[in-house]
Amino acid sequence: MDAKLTLSFDEQIILKAKRYAERNNISLSRMIEHLLTQVIEKPYQSLEDFPVSDWVGMVAEGPAEYKTKKSKKIDKEDFFASKK
Numbered sequence: 001m002d003a004k005l006t007l008s009f010d011e012q013i014i015l016k017a018k019r020y021a022e023r024n025n026i027s028l029s030r031m032i033e034h035l036l037t038q039v040i041e042k043p044y045q046s047l048e049d050f051p052v053s054d055w056v057g058m059v060a061e062g063p064a065e066y067k068t069k070k071s072k073k074i075d076k077e078d079f080f081a082s083k084k
Helices: 011-023 028-041 052-059 076-082
Strands: none
Touching (some): 011 028
8 A cells, every 4th residue: 555755855856866767667656665665675784875875876966965854952052042
């Protein structure tokens, strides 16, 4: 059974990924599903080991960047600095 998932990517990555998927006659959803399946089937030790790294390199210009969101938890210094 399929379920919906909302993801956010850099706009240029999305455009290039769509073109790549179209050239390979696969939907973007199925291509990402395939990549996620590869990731969860093996015990990867780090993000650089994921097969997605190679794929991102194919559709992106330049090296892949992995960005993480900063925690919404605000420390005491940030809290008081924002009140000034």
